[in-house]
Amino acid sequence: SAVISQKPSRDICQRGTSLTIQCQVDSQVTMMFWYRQQPGQSLTLIATANQGSEATYESGFVIDKFPISRPNLTFSTLTVSNMSPEDSSIYLCSVEAPGTSYNEQFFGPGTRLTVL
Amino acid sequence: GIQVEQSPPDLILQEGANSTLRCNFSDSVNNLQWFHQNPWGQLINLFYIPSGTKQNGRLSATTVATERYSLLYISSSQTTDSGVYFCAVVPRGSNYKLTFGKGTLLTVNP
Numbered sequence: 001s002a003v004i005s006q007k008p009s010r011d012i013c014q015r016g017t018s019l020t021i022q023c024q025v026d027s028q029v030t031m032m033f034w035y036r037q038q039p040g041q042s043l044t045l046i047a048t049a050n051q052g053s054e055a056t057y058e059s060g061f062v063i064d065k066f067p068i069s070r071p072n073l074t075f076s077t078l079t080v081s082n083m084s085p086e087d088s089s090i091y092l093c094s095v096e097a098p099g100t101s102y103n104e105q106f107f108g109p110g111t112r113l114t115v116l
Numbered sequence: 117g118i119q120v121e122q123s124p125p126d127l128i129l130q131e132g133a134n135s136t137l138r139c140n141f142s143d144s145v146n147n148l149q150w151f152h153q154n155p156w157g158q159l160i161n162l163f164y165i166p167s168g169t170k171q172n173g174r175l176s177a178t179t180v181a182t183e184r185y186s187l188l189y190i191s192s193s194q195t196t197d198s199g200v201y202f203c204a205v206v207p208r209g210s211n212y213k214l215t216f217g218k219g220t221l222l223t224v225n226p
Contacts, residue, residue, distance in 0.1 A: 001161070031212060037157075042202065042216045090157050096212065103147035103206045105214055107159040 002027055002097035004108035012114045013083055020079045021111045023093035028073035030096070033105065034066070037090040046091075049076045083115045118143045118207040122217035129193050129224050137188040137220045139203030147206035148179050149214070150188050154199045162188070162201075193224045 003026040013019050023032065034046040047055040047068055055068040069077045080087050092110045096103060119142040129135055141148070150162040163170050167181040174193075179186040190197055200219040206212060 033212075033214070042218045043159075043204075044216075045213060048212070092159065094214075103212055103214075104149065104161075104164045105204075106161060107151075110157045110159070112157060 002029065002095055002106045004093065004095060004106060006093060006108040006111050008111060009109065010112040010114075012116065015084050015115055017083055018079055018081045019083065019113060020077050021091055021093075023076045023078070023108055025074045025095050027098055029098060030073070032070065032076045033094045034068065034076075034078045035092045035094065035107075037092065037110075039088065043092065046078070080113065083113075085115045088113055088115045118145070118205060118210075118215050120203060120205055120215055120217035122201075122203050122220050124220060125218065126221045127223070129222070131193060131195060131224055131226050133193050133224075134189070134191045135193060135222070137190070137201050137203075137222075139186040139188070139217055141184050141186075141203075141205050143184070144208040145181070145205040146208050146210070147214070148186055149204050150177055150186070151202040151204065152197075152199050153202060153219070159202070190222075193222075195224050195226055198222055198224045 005024045007022045032049045035043045037043045046061045047057045049055045049068050049070040051070045067079045090110045094105045094107045121140045123138045148166045152160045163177040165177045165179045169178045174191045176189045202219045204214045204216040
């Protein structure tokens with residue numbers, strides 16, 4: 001498996017501001033993923049982040065709203081920009097850990113965001 | 117895209133009872149995982165099981181890939197088993213995109 005940490009664990013933000021969420025992994029991984037979980041809902045993939053290339057966004061998510069950085073093989077950030085109350089969600093990062101089963105993903109503890 | 121349906125959506129049990137959660141998927145998969153999301157939002161890996169049967173303590177899972185379903189069994193349930201159970205799949209040909217079902221909310225009462 002992999003040990004994944006996220007910062008912050010939770011935050012309360014004002015509308016119109018931006019928040020950057022950090023994801024740190026204890027081993028080098030090729031692919032990192034960012035998910036959103038809206039209240040009472042399932043998880044939806046926002047984007048896939050590979051080191052050294054632009055993130056790949058899923059339908060309905062755009063780079064201007066959710067810019068992602070992937071500066072090295074153990075770290076990534078997701079920024080939620082110009083926030084509105086509809087952005088209130090849990091944001092989770094995940095990785096395919098080296099040495100584990102094909103396509104098996106492990107998740108960080110999540111960042112619980114509330115936008116007022 | 118692939119459809120992932122979980123049933124039941126909600127389940128209430130008394131401590132000590134057994135339960136079966138089901139996951140149906142609409143296409144062939146490379147990967148199927150079961151997760152438990154605890155009340156604090158943490159997503160815990162339970163099983164990686166694209167086919168076959170696995171057991172881990174009181175939990176076991178079976179995936180019948182040819183019939184496109186998976187079952188998660190919880191025996192002698194405990195209050196700490198409460199939370200949401202998600203099934204998620206990577207469709208064959210997708211390479212890595214994990215698609216989640218809507219989950220089963222399990223409440224175990226003392």
